[in-house]
Amino acid sequence: MATKSIEEQKEKIKQLLQHFDNIFETDTTKDVDLYFNKITMLQNIYEMFEEDFCRTNTEYEQIRTKSIEVSDILEKSFTEAQQTLFEKYWEIEMQMSALECEKMFYYGYLISKMLDTEIIIKNIEN
Numbered sequence: 001m002a003t004k005s006i007e008e009q010k011e012k013i014k015q016l017l018q019h020f021d022n023i024f025e026t027d028t029t030k031d032v033d034l035y036f037n038k039i040t041m042l043q044n045i046y047e048m049f050e051e052d053f054c055r056t057n058t059e060y061e062q063i064r065t066k067s068i069e070v071s072d073i074l075e076k077s078f079t080e081a082q083q084t085l086f087e088k089y090w091e092i093e094m095q096m097s098a099l100e101c102e103k104m105f106y107y108g109y110l111i112s113k114m115l116d117t118e119i120i121i122k123n124i125e126n
Contacts, residue, residue, distance in 0.1 A: 013039050016103065020110050028110060039106060046105050 004012070013036050017028040028035060054060060078086060 009040065010036050016106055017110075020107060024111070024114065026110075026114055028114075035110075039109070042106060042109055046102060050101075 010032070014029060014032050016039070017032060017035055020026065021028055074086065075083060
């Protein structure tokens with residue numbers, strides 16, 4: 001992960017919370033400082049999980065091997081210009097996929113916090 005200033009990280013998390021609030025009609029942005037600290041910690045956990053998953057998951061390794069085999073076949077059939085274009089396309093696809101996975105991970109955390117809060121409120125009401 002590229003080093004970002006605290007302000008840039010906080011803005012990224014604020015945007016994540018705002019998007020979450022828009023989808024689930026919550027108000028997590030009011031606690032942006034609290035979530036900033038927790039999501040910053042989650043970022044580190046996510047990176048360790050992602051690295052470990054890629055190194056230890058046999059199903060992932062099998063799929064990765066198939067992907068490499070197909071990629072090798074494609075490379076042999078491409079012209080140099082096609083190869084360059086494909087590499088750019090592939091890089092963009094990987095960036096999009098990584099971003100989607102990362103956001104889903106954070107959303108899972110936020111959803112669990114919202115459910116915890118809802119359970120506490122229901123227990124107090126009962």
